[in-house]
Amino acid sequence: MSKTEVVVYENPDLLAAAAAARLVTRIVDVQAAKGSASVVLTGGGTGIAILQELRDSSARDAIDWSRLDVYWGDERFVPADSDERNEKQAREALLDHVPLDPRRVHAMAPSDGEFGDDVDAAAAAYAEVLSGDHGDVPAFDIMLLGLGGEGHTASIFPESPAVYEKERSVVAVRDCPKPPPTRISLTLPAIRRAQDIWLVTGGDAKADAVAQALAGAGEVQIPVAGARGTRRTLWLLDRGSASKLTKVYQTPTA
Numbered sequence: 001m002s003k004t005e006v007v008v009y010e011n012p013d014l015l016a017a018a019a020a021a022r023l024v025t026r027i028v029d030v031q032a033a034k035g036s037a038s039v040v041l042t043g044g045g046t047g048i049a050i051l052q053e054l055r056d057s058s059a060r061d062a063i064d065w066s067r068l069d070v071y072w073g074d075e076r077f078v079p080a081d082s083d084e085r086n087e088k089q090a091r092e093a094l095l096d097h098v099p100l101d102p103r104r105v106h107a108m109a110p111s112d113g114e115f116g117d118d119v120d121a122a123a124a125a126y127a128e129v130l131s132g133d134h135g136d137v138p139a140f141d142i143m144l145l146g147l148g149g150e151g152h153t154a155s156i157f158p159e160s161p162a163v164y165e166k167e168r169s170v171v172a173v174r175d176c177p178k179p180p181p182t183r184i185s186l187t188l189p190a191i192r193r194a195q196d197i198w199l200v201t202g203g204d205a206k207a208d209a210v211a212q213a214l215a216g217a218g219e220v221q222i223p224v225a226g227a228r229g230t231r232r233t234l235w236l237l238d239r240g241s242a243s244k245l246t247k248v249y250q251t252p253t254a
């Protein structure tokens, strides 16, 4: 299991800008080493702010966008044109502004897509997308994950059926405490296939969950505690979300 690293930025804007810069560097390094790279996106305020920062950064041109696979860690099961959809927000923030290969953008189905409102079928189809020809969930190069104040990550909520899932890589999620209630999510076993997991979040409302996860809480109560990469587990926080940590972590000056 990878060591946990924590970096605390002065404010949410700096956090988003620094995470975007880190993304460019990591994607370029992986592409140089292997030819192509894969990234798993998150929804949520910080996740989308990072994509906006990347769109506005001239360094984004260092990435070979045609050799990048894009996946999602979770999706809200709503119509394709809903503003709540993580894919729509990511497209508006970044994906529609860069020359990605559309065949390498792997979105989860919306509730008005080919599976209609059958969220189980949509989740099973995404599991097939992940397993592809090799039969295994990819060892994603970089996975971005946000978290909720009660400790959820992706759409895995505390004490919910999804947090107990050991076999499937993708599940349908119902009755979420946070709207919209129906979602699709990678499971913790699939999340733990990622090489790098970057947990990105800002604001005081996340401070308890961050502190509990980093203090070693169990993943059933605090699912984000179960998100660990095989190569690296990196928490990128702002002062608010880090405010209940007892240990002093690295705070960059710029």
Ligand SMILES: O=C1O[C@H](COP(=O)(O)O)[C@@H](O)[C@H](O)[C@H]1O
Residues within 6 Å of the ligand: 042, 043, 044, 045, 046, 047, 074, 075, 076, 086, 145, 146, 147, 148, 149, 153, 154, 155, 178, 201
């Ligand atoms: O609903 C979701 O929320 C979380 C966290 O979002 P935030 O806006 O509170 O930071 C996000 O990680 C997840 O992808 C999304 O579906």
